[in-house]
Amino acid sequence: MTAVLDAPVCRPTRIRALAPVSGADIAVPVAGSAPLRYANLDYAASAPALTAVADQTAAALTEYASVHRGAGYLSQVTTARYEQARETVRAFVGGRADDTVVFTRNTTDSINLAASVTPGDVVVLDIEHHANLLPWARTGRARVVSSKATVDETIFALDAELAAAPAALLAVTAASNVTGEVLPIARLAGLAHRHGARILVDGAQLVPHRAVSIASFGIDYLVFSGHKLYAPFGAGVLVGRSDWLDAAEPYLAGGGASAAVGIDEIDWHTGAARHEAGSPNVLGVISIAAAAEALCDIGFERIGQHEEALVRRLDEGIDALGHVRPLRIFDDAYGRVGIAGFVVDGYSPRQVAEHLSTRHGIGVRDGKFCAHPLLAKLGHPDGAVRASFGVGTGSDDVDRLLDALAELAPTSR
Template sequence: MTVIVDRPHAAARPIAPLGDVVGAGQNVFTAAGPARYANLDYAASAPALTEVADGLNSALSQYASVHRGAGALSQVTTARYESARETVRRFVGGRADDTVVFTRNTTDAINLAAHALPGDVVVLDIEHHANLLPWQRTGRARIVLAAATFEETAEALEAELAVSPAALLAVTGASNVTGEVLPLRRLSALAHRHGARILVDAAQLVAHRPINLAGYGIDYLVFSGHKVYAPFGAGVLIGRPDWLDAAQPYLAGGGATARVDADGQTAWHTGAARHEAGSPNVLGAVSIAAALDAVKGTGFELIGYHERDLLTRLDEGLDRLPGVRRLHVFDDLADRVGIAAFTVDGHAPRAVAEYLNDRHGIGVRDGKFCAHPLLARLGHPEGAVRVSFGLGTGSGDIDRLISALAELVGA
């Protein structure tokens, strides 16, 4: 077991990447000539791990239709697709009867959950639009304004759930803007105490922290493959089956039906098939499973050490720079995944991002990160700059960023 006290300070030693990602040696053109690209935009789409690419190529050579085919390759492909569901279930600690539905992405998964929602939903204003707009469209969303601290925010959620029954509390697992990790066990207990279920948007969490649906008491969980080192537009909704079985099929079409008559009498499947009409993104699902296996093989203890050391290096570097100000949602939450957002005095976020790319070959994100209410609440309605990293990041990438920003601000 690693002994933390024996680890040198993060700023005093090199930190190597933990995983091999496709395109790690990619060169891009800058004002100073070709440079190795430093990808610090993992929160938008993480690059594919080489293990995932290898698994994809293996599956592609035997790719065929799923489920109703009698041919050998159809059976192989079906087995891979259904096995991917079980990989997801095991990875997030799902219950034996949880339904695992493959979707296009997190947004699609939450829209499916909203489609199946039987009552009101309580949601915070700090959410990514994917965990806000689908609920608002139902007309049954009750938005709670976050406070300066999580403690105050939890009290506001408690009061809202106490004043009137709600079917669901929908929360993020980790902020896509600042990386702050919310206490999910506590939120789950809070929801259940008032007779509500809880849905967790884990898009920014699954690649960074272990999750256990059964252990945490989470009823529904959603995430995207492209946030966890898998290519393609594919995502997951996993959770309790009753609401999903009671809802009308998300899409009408082949695969969702047990029987169709010419007179319009249709018998629909229950389970995942009910909401997966049409040909599914088999390779996307297989890639998600390969990515989850790779993350599990690396181990969350090692991932945690790696991210903590890089975050320490990043935070200390940003805090040394005049005019650079880091953002945070809550004053009392310290745990973060590998994300940091900041502003630079006198420089628009887009200008900072373009400078980093054009002069130094560093890719970051700028704007409002599909979280407009949160950025407005933080006093930055024009947006900010976001740095995010993962298994393919080393200390050299962080040092390049700090050096480039120091040049920008004249430090």
């Protein structure tokens, strides 16, 4: 499979990783050579832990105890840390002072919670991750709008749907988990509000890459996952307006959600506790707060510049190859985060992913990325390949991917 290059490939100046992440120096076995440093290009599935996050989470273990109902010193310390995490997260995403911050298991869990409290129809696009399709479909109140060739045309279609009949909510992704394309969230929020609807934003693929402000953008509900935010310890977040959350039945029935329990009557809490029954994932919550602080320390302007340079390097390299075809939803996308979906002529997605892994020590994702309708819409119902990256990625990782893809050129077989 090895391609013979006629001349050396000249590439721009080397770009170094912005921040250390766990596992950055791990070596993995490859066919026909000594182990290679693992090139993790699968951040969109689960990002590695920032070293700062792993260190803070490990330190919290020494004072770990139950939260909210313990009188002991460690329980008090852990409760304070858990509740402070809410305020850290609220500030991180520019939440309003009266927003409720609910900790969940992941983005999917957060959207299922939102679906359980939404009092009416929900308008969604057909390009969504299953997490922002299936919970609404299960309610029987989802109205799915087909995306168009451009963002502007798609917004026009959403406008028409919201005008046609009342809806309680517009639920949209902020950045595609297949292509990385970003939607204009503030514009969509204004559209929803003009029609008397609220907006829920799936921020799973945007929050780790760009600054988000609930208040400034006009977002009513924002959901995201810790494991995509360099805090892979199994926790998620829903931040948003309290009235629907307080009016709905508790998401889970159990201890912590209840203020008083009798045989014939139950008094449920309001606020976050109403939907956080049972023992919470304390360490997961602490890790999310630690990640929020670490990313703010790095600075989203630096993060954006870093990822933009890597995206440009990857896009230019793919364009030069010719036999690798990038996926795009829109002709006028509002930029991209560090995600690139593509297919390779003559190879199945699994063949490409296995070649990258077994011969080059590169980790990518292949398949349909929990976005089956979108892959079918893009003309690839059998799936594609996705490379994704972030603050722990350098140009060496991107260059290794491009060199490995060059070996799959049709003339090399």
